[in-house]
Amino acid sequence: MKRYRVSKATANTLLEQISDKIIASTNRNHAVSPLEQLLLNLRFFAAGNFYITIGDYGGLHKSTAGKIIRNVAYALARLRERYIHLPTTEAAKQSTAIQFSTTTRFPRV
Secondary structure, X not given: OOOOOOOHHHHHHHHHHHHHHHOOOOOOOOOOOHHXXXXXXXXXXXXXXXXXXXXXXXXXXXXXXXXXXXXXXXXXXXXXXXXXXXXXXXXXXXXXXXXXXXXXXXXXX
């Protein structure tokens, strides 16, 4: 949780849903496994570091880390319709705005 900001169960669920989209087409040159790619990406999102720092964390060159982050981010973005639901009615929008304002103290959202 501290390093990746998601639970192990959540990471496994995400891995199941995107592994076929991020798996290397070949095993030449010690291809990075889908699990390692996902964890590298989650670490990047959680820490907000530079590619070079994330690459060092994963033992990869910064250009490789950048490609992995891009590919995994696109794969995760394709899941958006499954997880992101915005209110559609005016009453639901108003209720969401009030709830958001109450919990975050961020007015007029």
